Amino acid sequence: MKFTRILALALACVMLALSMASCGGSAVTNVKLKISVPSEENPEQSTDYFADGTIDLEVPGENPTVIDVLRVTEEPYDMVYDIEENANGRSSVKAIDDYATYTDEETGIYYAWHFTINGEIPDGHAGSVTVAEGDVIEYIFAPVEAE
Numbered sequence: 619m620k621f622t623r624i625l626a627l628a629l630a631c632v633m634l635a636l637s638m639a640s641c642g643g644s645a646v647t648n649v650k651l652k653i654s655v656p657s658e659e660n661p662e663q664s665t666d667y668f669a670d671g672t673i674d675l676e677v678p679g680e681n682p683t684v685i686d687v688l689r690v691t692e693e694p695y696d697m698v699y700d701i702e703e704n705a706n707g708r709s710s711v712k713a714i715d716d717y718a719t720y721t722d723e724e725t726g727i728y729y730a731w732h733f734t735i736n737g738e739i740p741d742g743h744a745g746s747v748t749v750a751e752g753d754v755i756e757y758i759f760a761p762v763e764a765e
Contacts, residue, residue, distance in 0.1 A: 651665035666760065684755055700713040717759045732759075733747075
């Protein structure tokens, strides 16, 4: 009888621990990522980097940023990127695979990475703007418009 009580208590403890572990796991935010690059046929137009247009990503951590979204593509999609952080702590994407920021020597036009969330240009830089469940993040490689 005593053995049965100890076994039941041990089983209850294991079940409680498993249920707490499944509830208290680390946070994950599900987003979609789209990357637009200049078309090889017509550089004035953009084309999708991914064959399906967008990819679904699970971004770990509390309050992930736009930069965090890009970071989770590194291993499963073999993406290579360059992120620069300046002295003020402002993060920006300098390159994704073969598309790196540059100034066209003939025209003087500066090409860089921009991003939108759900089609809107947010205030802030990629290292400070957070994403939410279901957001669609688009990185766009295009000329910087003069202000």
